[in-house]
Amino acid sequence: MKISIFFCNTNSGTRQVIIRMAQFQQETLPIKYMGLPLITKRLSKQDCAPLIERILARANSWVSKSFSYAGRLQLIKSTLASMQVLWCSSFMLSTSVIKECERTLRRFLWGGSGNVVK
Structure with missing residues (x-):
């Protein structure tokens, strides 16, 4: 130990x-x-990079075309958004980090991968 x-x-x-x-x-x-x-100290965007990378990796690992809109929404609510909520419950995230996370969630919801706009 x-x-x-x-x-x-x-x-x-x-x-x-x-x-x-x-x-x-x-x-x-x-x-x-x-x-x-x-x-x-206060978290910088560089300190929050693992959060953004983890959300992107999880969104890109799922093939969004095989899920319906409701299925993608449920994945976002149960998995991807909970990653961001965990960090937000511990830290005050900058607006740029929150916007980047939300951008990734929106792209996945509308049928693209986490980093490619459809």
């Missing part, structure tokens, strides 16, 4: 005492926890 500790505004002497007593491994940010990045 890996146990890590992160420090903020702590001098090195105190850090060493805590690490030695607790036998933790010191780590630095950013890291991923349950698929979400843990960082100390």
